[in-house]
């Protein structure tokens with residue numbers, strides 16, 4: 001890989017690039033290999049390591065040929081064939097380029113025709129080589145309710161590895177996304193920055209190696225931890241795509257490219273619509289019955305949202321799901337809570353003209369369940385060791401086709417019995433301890449075959465139910481990745497719905513994922529007023545998880561109006577361009593803007609994120625993404641009943657003014673959150 005950067009205007013000049021570098025000697029001739037094999041001349045981190053069927057550990061990969069297929073106007077697929085001259089072993093590298101969005105997906109396919117199985121010990125999806133003076137990594141760490149905490153550091157020589165070994169809920173400590181800025185940390189609008197993300201819902205590994213020549217080698221793929229894969233002759237081993245987007249205009253452009261690509265090519269129904277909803281988790285937890293849910297269905301109607309989502313706690317009979325200690329695995333409606341099953345609720349909802357959705361956590365089992373006793377062999381655990389529980393539960397063995405079938409039928413049965421069911425929230429609360437499958441002969445296949453099994457089930461569900469919206473949840477954002485998002489319409493970023501925290505969490509997610517995929521619920525978390533909470537939740541897919549019956553008349557009136565207000569601009573948030581205007585990490589006021597593709601309307605959200613004395617928007621906030629030559633009317637919207645805006649009504653400014661000088665939303669301790677609507681004046 002001799003160059004990775006802005007396109008040159010004369011393609012003939014690419015060949016002249018290497019001649020311009022006078023870097024230290026490469027003792028291997030392959031520091032910049034497009035897929036670094038190990039065991040021959042390599043001295044650095046490999047992309048692939050194997051043991052051949054005869055026990056030999058060496059691999060050399062030589063270029064054999066390549067092909068470019070133009071898939072459509074926007075997409076081309078380059079494949080590069082590599083072969084080992086000494087063994088009947090080959091790797092094909094794939095590069096799928098999306099020209100308009102500037103996104104590249106890359107993966108590899110490994111195959112051989114040796115006499116016996118080959119052991120794959122490392123099997124990256126991508127192997128990149130970047131040149132720069134210095135490399136600045138923005139990575140993310142977290143835990144429950146603390147997702148997407150950013151850290152920026154300068155990479156030093158040697159290897160920095162970002163990885164997870166958790167198996168399921170794999171991103172609890174670290175999500176499979178990162179950014180590399182070249183030469184200096186990029187800002188929103190300046191600097192060269194590469195985003196990386198892996199389409200994989202299990203263990204991943206990114207090795208970032210500053211090599212002896214000061215180049216940055218990035219080797220990204222599934223984690224090989226405890227996962228040596230035994231590959232049969234003739235069998236293909238396909239690695240999950242690694243996504244990159246490179247911008248030389250800062251983080252903002254890169255994220256808008258990625259958001260566009262995601263909506264167009266990756267998430268389910270990315271260019272479609274979404275359902276606003278009322279969820280009962282925070283208001284009832286496990287304590288509900290049919291009457292309570294029927295009242296909540298009425299509240300859904302009252303609120304004016306599209307759907308009621310019943311959360312955890314509706315199932316289990318011998319071991320009723322009245323807490324998180326029992327019931328997972330037994331997916332029959334609890335007869336005491338719901339004597340007429342789920343069906344009567346769906347019917348009730350339909351009668352009230354709202355849709356009905358349901359929570360499931362199909363990959364899991366509580367030891368207190370019938371399933372645990374009936375199918376101990378379906379559970380991931382060590383046969384002769386004590387069981388360890390995460391949230392009192394264990395993980396089912398998705399590598400086992402019988403388990404795949406069971407999980408598929410949880411969804412299929414619910415939908416067959418209740419064709420009116422309109423939405424699923426698919427949760428996954430546990431990590432894998434004691435990784436052992438009673439089904440697999442080869443234990444080191446478990447982490448990989450688990451995810452492949454999960455995708456098989458999701459494929460099957462999507463084949464039969466291509467349109468039903470599903471939320472991807474994992475005890476909050478424990479499984480937000482582009483592999484899973486192919487099957488889901490949205491994800492749950494965090495159980496932390498404190499709006500102040502959410503401003504930060506949603507800010508970081510927004511670098512990688514579009515607002516249409518980000519489910520935000522208004523809850524009782526946090527000390528901010530209702531308006532603040534709703535404003536924050538509007539920067540994505542709006543939902544509510546509060547007890548409507550406890551709201552004052554004025555609060556209820558406000559919520560109802562807010563739903564209508566949201567309906568009036570949600571298309572801009574879902575399908576428009578997002579601009580992060582004022583960073584909550586470095587400013588007293590955070591500000592985020594969405595502009596529709598024709599640059600004729602926009603919404604700007606601003607919040608006070610520093611409650612010290614006298615803090616507020618002292619300076620105007622510069623807008624972005626408008627048309628300088630157009631004129632825009634600015635109006636404050638989503639005001640709490642009885643309050644008046646402090647902003648002059650009907651002010652009109654040019655796009656030029658709003659982008660050069662800006663506009664002051666007048667955020668202060670009395671006005672902690674402000675939503676502005678921009679409309680072109682013709």
Ligand code: GLA
Nearest residue numbers: 281311312473474475476495
């Ligand atoms: C997880 C989810 C929550 C809720 C609970 C139910 O923690 O993130 O939103 O669904 O499970 O047990």
